Amino acid sequence: MDSLVRVLILVLCLFQVINNVECRVRRYNFNVVMKNTTRLCSSKQIVTVNGKSPGPTIYAREDDTVLINVVNHVKYNVSIHWHGIRQLRTGWADGPAYITQCPIQPGQNYVYNFTITGQRGTLLWHAHILWLRATVHGGLVILPKLGVPYPFPKPDHEVVLVLAEWWKSDTEAVINEALKSGLAPNVSDAHTINGHPGPVSNCPSTVGFNLNVSPGKTYMLRLINAALNEELFFKIAGHKLTVVEVDATYVKPFKTDTILIVPGQTTNILVTADKGAGKYMVAASPFMDTPTVAVDNLTVTATLHYTGTLSNSPTSFTNPPPQNATPIANNFISALRSLNSKQYPAKVPQNVDHSLLFAVGLGVNSCPSCNNGSRVVASVNNVTFVMPTVSLLQAHFFNVKGVFTTDFPGNPPVAFNYTGNPPKNLATNKGTKVYKVSYNDTIQVVLQDTGIIAPENHPVHLHGFNFFAVGRGLGNFNPKIDTKNFNLVDPVERNTIGVPSGGWVAIRFRADNPGVWFMHCHLEVHTTWGLKMAFLVDNGKGPSQSILPPPKDLPKC
Structure with missing residues (x-):
C-alpha cells in the first residue's frame, strides 16, 4: 500500500x-x-x-x-x-x-x-x-520557478537526449581485467542515443532513435553526455543549432552546426523544424585529438523525422567531424559566454584567496603481477588518490582520525615542462589527501594537462559547486602572461570542464558550501586510475553556514 x-x-x-x-x-x-x-x-x-x-x-x-x-x-x-x-x-x-x-x-x-x-x-x-x-x-x-520564463523564446516541445556508450562485455569484467593487467581497458563497442546504438555494420537488426518533429515547430533538445570515456560531437543534418544553456546555466545564445559535449556535461539547444518535410540524420561521434589514445570510433545515428514523411523516404546525411577536429572543438568552446544579465548575473570572483596549479595526467607505477611489471595510473599533482574505507564526509563530521590528511599539495611537488618531454621518473605517490579551505574563500584552480605517456583531454567535474572558466590555452600555463587575458566579466559557468590536450584551463569559484567535495576526471578510466582529489570546506559562522547532521538512514560501511 x-x-x-x-x-x-x-x-x-x-x-x-x-x-x-x-x-x-x-x-x-x-x-x-x-x-x-x-x-x-x-x-x-x-x-x-x-x-x-x-x-x-x-x-x-x-x-x-x-x-x-x-x-x-x-x-x-x-x-x-x-x-x-x-x-x-x-x-x-x-x-x-x-x-x-x-x-x-x-x-x-x-x-x-x-x-x-x-x-x-x-x-x-x-x-x-x-x-x-x-x-x-x-x-x-x-x-524554472512558476511564472518565470526562459530567457529565450519558449520552445514548442522539449526532448531529453542521453548520449552514452555500450559494451558487449560486462563493464565490471572490462575494468577488472585492465586493473589486473595494468594496461588500458577495452573501449566500448558502440555509442548510443537514448539507449539506441543505431545501425551497426556487424549487427543489421539494430535501429536508431527516432525524433518526430512537426514542420514549423521549435524543439529544445536537452543533451546529456552520460558516456564513461568519450567526448562527443553532435550534429543534425541540414539544421542549425542554437545553444542556450550548458550545465544548467544560461549562456548568450549562438548558432552552430556542431556541439562538443564531454562526459558529465549537458547542453540545451533549440532546433526549428524549418525544412517542411523529410528525414535528417542526427549524429554523435567521438572527439580525441591524441592519436595514441584509443577511442570507440563508431558514430551513433538517430533520425529527425518530420511528420507526414514516409518511413521509407531517404535520409539526408551529415558528415561528422574528424575524430581529431580540434579547431571545431575550440570554436564551440570559445563561443560559450555566461548570459550575465540583471536576472542571471555572472558572479565571478575578482580576487582569489587560494591560487592553485593542479597538474593532471597519467603515470606508471611498479606492479610485479602486471604485464611488463608496471601499471598505468593517474594523478593530480603527482598524488594518485586512494579511496578510503570510511567516507571522507563522515570522517570529517565525526572527527574520525586516520582516514585522510589535509596536506594535498596546491602545486606540483616538482615543476617540469608539463607539455614537453616527460620526466625520467614516471612514478606517482599514493595517498588520501584533501585540500582544506575556510568557508567563503575564493579559489582559482589552473588545471594543467601533462604529456606523461601522452597528452590527453580531461573532463574534470567539481562536486558541490559551479565554477567560472576564466581562461584557457595551450602549452604550459604562465601566470605572468596568461592571467592578463582572463575573462572576469562573462566567462561560462559550469560544473564540468574539458582540460585541453597539451594545455590548461583556469576556473574560479567561491567555497560557500561546507563539506567534503570530490573533484575528479569524468573519464571513468582515469578516475579508476586515481585522477581525483577532494576539497574540505570548513563550516562558517552559525547554523546556516554549517553542514547539516547526517540522516538516520545514511548507509554504513
Missing part, C-alpha cells in the same frame, strides 16, 4: 510540474535491478534503475525538495550522484561512494533528500561507484 501511495504522489507531482502547478516535494522510487537486454546482436544482463537504461528522467522545479528512495536489488554496492546539484549543506545526498557516503549494500535502501536552490536547467544522475554508470544513468530536468 505504501508503494502504491508513493507512485500516486509521483504521478500527481509529475502532472503538476508539467502543467505549471506548484508541487514543492518530488518523490521518486529508484529500484536498482538486473535486466536482460539485447543490443548489438548480443544478450546480457545489465544493472538498471527500474529496469530501464537510460533510467527515468527526474523532473522538478527550482526550490523544490526532492526525495529519491534508492533500493538496491543487485549484487553490487550502489550509490547515486545527482550530477551538478549543488547540495547546499546536504553533502550526505551527493552520492560518490566513500567520499560523502558509504555505498548502499545489496538488499538495503537510502533516501536521498535535497532541495534545489538557485538552479534551473538540465543535469544528470548516475551511479558513482565501480563502472556502474555505464548503464545506471538518466536525465535530471529542473524547470
Whole structure:
C-alpha cells in the first residue's frame, strides 16, 4: 500500500510540474535491478534503475525538495550522484561512494533528500561507484520557478537526449581485467542515443532513435553526455543549432552546426523544424585529438523525422567531424559566454584567496603481477588518490582520525615542462589527501594537462559547486602572461570542464558550501586510475553556514 501511495504522489507531482502547478516535494522510487537486454546482436544482463537504461528522467522545479528512495536489488554496492546539484549543506545526498557516503549494500535502501536552490536547467544522475554508470544513468530536468520564463523564446516541445556508450562485455569484467593487467581497458563497442546504438555494420537488426518533429515547430533538445570515456560531437543534418544553456546555466545564445559535449556535461539547444518535410540524420561521434589514445570510433545515428514523411523516404546525411577536429572543438568552446544579465548575473570572483596549479595526467607505477611489471595510473599533482574505507564526509563530521590528511599539495611537488618531454621518473605517490579551505574563500584552480605517456583531454567535474572558466590555452600555463587575458566579466559557468590536450584551463569559484567535495576526471578510466582529489570546506559562522547532521538512514560501511 505504501508503494502504491508513493507512485500516486509521483504521478500527481509529475502532472503538476508539467502543467505549471506548484508541487514543492518530488518523490521518486529508484529500484536498482538486473535486466536482460539485447543490443548489438548480443544478450546480457545489465544493472538498471527500474529496469530501464537510460533510467527515468527526474523532473522538478527550482526550490523544490526532492526525495529519491534508492533500493538496491543487485549484487553490487550502489550509490547515486545527482550530477551538478549543488547540495547546499546536504553533502550526505551527493552520492560518490566513500567520499560523502558509504555505498548502499545489496538488499538495503537510502533516501536521498535535497532541495534545489538557485538552479534551473538540465543535469544528470548516475551511479558513482565501480563502472556502474555505464548503464545506471538518466536525465535530471529542473524547470524554472512558476511564472518565470526562459530567457529565450519558449520552445514548442522539449526532448531529453542521453548520449552514452555500450559494451558487449560486462563493464565490471572490462575494468577488472585492465586493473589486473595494468594496461588500458577495452573501449566500448558502440555509442548510443537514448539507449539506441543505431545501425551497426556487424549487427543489421539494430535501429536508431527516432525524433518526430512537426514542420514549423521549435524543439529544445536537452543533451546529456552520460558516456564513461568519450567526448562527443553532435550534429543534425541540414539544421542549425542554437545553444542556450550548458550545465544548467544560461549562456548568450549562438548558432552552430556542431556541439562538443564531454562526459558529465549537458547542453540545451533549440532546433526549428524549418525544412517542411523529410528525414535528417542526427549524429554523435567521438572527439580525441591524441592519436595514441584509443577511442570507440563508431558514430551513433538517430533520425529527425518530420511528420507526414514516409518511413521509407531517404535520409539526408551529415558528415561528422574528424575524430581529431580540434579547431571545431575550440570554436564551440570559445563561443560559450555566461548570459550575465540583471536576472542571471555572472558572479565571478575578482580576487582569489587560494591560487592553485593542479597538474593532471597519467603515470606508471611498479606492479610485479602486471604485464611488463608496471601499471598505468593517474594523478593530480603527482598524488594518485586512494579511496578510503570510511567516507571522507563522515570522517570529517565525526572527527574520525586516520582516514585522510589535509596536506594535498596546491602545486606540483616538482615543476617540469608539463607539455614537453616527460620526466625520467614516471612514478606517482599514493595517498588520501584533501585540500582544506575556510568557508567563503575564493579559489582559482589552473588545471594543467601533462604529456606523461601522452597528452590527453580531461573532463574534470567539481562536486558541490559551479565554477567560472576564466581562461584557457595551450602549452604550459604562465601566470605572468596568461592571467592578463582572463575573462572576469562573462566567462561560462559550469560544473564540468574539458582540460585541453597539451594545455590548461583556469576556473574560479567561491567555497560557500561546507563539506567534503570530490573533484575528479569524468573519464571513468582515469578516475579508476586515481585522477581525483577532494576539497574540505570548513563550516562558517552559525547554523546556516554549517553542514547539516547526517540522516538516520545514511548507509554504513
